[in-house]
Amino acid sequence: MKFKISAKWLLVLFVGIVSCDQKGGNTKGKKPNILFIMSDDHAYQAISAYGSKLVQTPHIDRLAKEGMLFTNASVTNSICAPSRATILTGKHTHLNGKIDNLMPFDTTQVTFPQLFQKNGYQTAMFGKLHFGNNPKGVDEFKILPGQGYYLNPDFNTPKGDMTIMGYVTDIITDLTLGWLEEERNPDKPFMLMYLHKAPHRPWWPSPEKFEEFTKKEFPEPATLFDDYQNRGTAAKEAEMNLLTHMMYSHDSKIRPELLSEMGEKVSPKVEEFENGFYGPYGRATAEQKAKYDKVLDRINRDFEANWPDMTKEEKMRWKYQRYMQDYLACISSVDDNVGRVLDYLDESGLAENTIVVYTSDQGFYLGEHGWFDKRFIYDESFKTPLIVRWPEKVAGGSVEDEMVQNLDFAQTLLDASGIEAPDDMQGESLMPLLTGNKEKWDRDAVYYHYYEYPSVHMVKRHYGIVTKEYKLVHFYYDVDEWELYDRKKDPNEMNNVINDPAYAEVVAEMKVKLKELRAKYKDSPELDSVFIEKYKTMQIEKGNDFW
Template identity: 80%
Template sequence: MKILEVKTKGARFFVVAIISALAFLGCNEKPEAKKPKKTQKPNILFIMSDDHAYQAISAYGSKLIKTPNIDRLAKEGMLFTNASVTNSICAPSRATILTGKHTHINGKIDNLMPFDTTQVTFPQIFQKNGYQTAMFGKLHFGNNPKGVDDFMILPGQGFYINPDFITSKGDTTITGYVTDIITDVTLNWLKEERDEDKPFMMMYLHKAPHRPWWPTPEKFKEFTKKEFPEPETLFDDYSNRGTAAKTAEMNLFTHMMYSHDSKIRPELLEKMGDKVTPKVEEFKNGFYGPYGRANREQKAKYDEVLDEINAEFEKNWPTMTDEEKMRWKYQRYMQDYLACISSVDDNVGRVLDYLEESGLAENTIVVYTSDQGFYLGEHGWFDKRFIYDQSFKTPLIIKWPNTIEPGSVENEMVQNLDFAPTFLEAAGIEVPSDMQGESLMPLLKGEKEKWNRDAVYYHYYEYPSVHMVKRHYGIVTKEYKLAHFYFDVDEWELYDRLNDPHELNNVYDHPDYAEVVEELKQKLKELRKKYKDSPELDQKYIDIYKKMKAEKENDFW
């Protein structure tokens, strides 16, 4: 064992690691940057956060937070306003990104169904074609990523405070904050481990801002003093919508947890007893699981803020109206969620600064995205899963010097399905014929006339499960969104995206939209056939679910 003191921006932490794993560390020593050798093929830096809503990026017009470093990419590259996912949930989204295939093809339809390990991922293809490859941060499925020369990944969801990591040389625990640590390791690789004679493809993957939202102590203190504007639909009553919206379990007031989410200590909840309403079922160790990882010094810093939050809650909660409680939960949610994003933005800035200082920026494609969107109180919700915009849409910003026009904005319908073929084509590597995505190269090069997609396909499977969002599939164009909810219901919803941007009115049965429904249903059939999805596959996955549920005595999900 060896203990290293590593200084990070604005903080210090201590690394306790197996000696064989120390090669990943020492990452904030600042050796003189080496001038990179020119390579014909571009480097690719793929930056992905987890559950980062586009509404929380100032380049997308956010009124909640400033993200100057992510905005730098938009100013120097292309911002996509209609980027979306094929299945709005973490592991399936990542499987789609890696394979360029829909989840019903790669097997990862939900967070628990196994990934088809015979599938070839784009890092494998890059590796075979002379690229040096690396992955640092959150993968979320599998502990041995394929196609990467170097990796250091979080097991499962990972922890914000003093996280564990899996490496090719053994497991290790690092004292510090996860967003800072992932960046330290990334920078160390770029500075010390990279082969200057090869182009690189790096995946720099943040855990933040995934639930439960634990910021650094400094951001925690700063953001709890802030108040954030409420979305117009915070108090949505789900009228003019179908069963799915009415029965989903992701409402801030009725489903957001006091300890796990709002940081109320369990012993205070027990002390207050029936004064705490509405009653919400808590995760076991929802508070002490994350908080308990902190050391004495870290806890002292968190306690300073936690004491204030808990004192305010004990004093005011019993006399607050339901409306006031909803607003309080929203503010607590935004304070922690946005504080986590602020750290992501700071650290993205560190990496972008190094690319500039080292000269690597000149030949590096930089991508910023999230594994899906997220609800920030819209419709009264948190989480994702739905085909509705805040869940279905995802941030996507791409910078490519001398190819992408700086400051450009693109509104074509693109998906995470398209990332793999785009990266491969940009690197001059043949795209496998079984990839289902389309390369974004025509859009990146300003050749929109060569882009002919007018609709995208979506399919969500994880039901019954946490948050209880019903299974559904659908088609989305710039103008309309048609979705079919199935399994225990048979309901259709149609939204006019241009005239009803908040998606408040299901016009499926409105006579004025009869022709639209007929046309979109036909297009939906064609898309399902194109992507090899079908009613038979729907039933196959339902049968698998029922069998697994029975075998696990209702504990499958």
């Protein structure tokens, strides 16, 4: 039987196909779009898909339900700018130059956005980069200078600096959606980096979330009152304890005037950042301040009335609750805004052919071991959330426990897009894991190296190797100490078993593997010495008194 199709219906069919293709519906044979979402200091313990008892994150969880959640994702260096440099270059920080937040990035390095741009992708970046004001390989960008501000933030753009009124998490999302809706070229695939400032310190929530979350109480971690027994010098000397190092004004939102009035009643004494409270609060308009003041006044009245008579344990618990209220409120805003972007992908038809990655630049302590911040190779800092959704390629609801790192992100995205990665990239493509070809994955250990010492938080220099079963760490420079943790039997990493005779064989094997990894990634004791001298010189030039 033969069918006759009129010219009119051929035209309708053609228009439909073009329309579908432009919206992202007809995706067969097309290059995938990339949406890379990264938050700053987002602990995996604060994502409900990871089993969090602290907060619900339904929109991030949706990515896990529709994609793959990695339970052993980690970073190579747990501090902001170095982590971002590793993500962009696919190289360890000792090779891209950004070993810490002070050392300059080697701008001759090729970044993966450059490779996407070179291969026909439209590229854009909105939010927090944290180093450099002119990212290479990006067609359009609006990035926060340095750490950026939560309220009425400034942005660097190709056309100059600008200030946008409002709350930073909402604004970064508005910019991202605006680009997708109005500036995206539908004839090109895109690589879009959507980079949140939140929940980085000092954890200023939106006014609405501030009021909501300060009425909540959160469960305490089992190790909140850790005394660091059975650990080495590094854990004992780190300056990141909630009670003794978290600041009253900068962090807990106690007005400086009240601290002055209370005088000796405020104990323990904690050194404050200059303008720690008014730096963020002072950017608010009168209307914005009015929304914050109602909650700030309640917090300050409670502090004034109760703090002087609290026991040490009660003060620790008070600071923990204040910390969680603000940190998790910031997370809740991130999740809401991720939902806005995912909804747009669905409504526009782009979701089907878009790889969505959700991650953080590292993990973060949420009171575990009595700490906030990051830096250590211990799990809460070392591990990072990683969720990847790619419809029809990645099985929804899948969970992967292989050892993967932010070192792998660049090569994975390039591989998924059919773009050849440079030979000097050091990561491995996660495509075998994402597409169900696990037999092609052969990594059993990852390498870590932290450099920024002596500096804020005073976490000692260390490097190490981590497998699914064990973690071997060497702290060096002003100490020479080794630690070994049994990750299966001691998931909270409370007992250093380096000198336990039962682990002697494990220690010997792990030290050999660590030496091999150091050589593989071109790290060495000689490089350690070079970076120590460079870092010392930079600190002295900046007038820092650590040395």
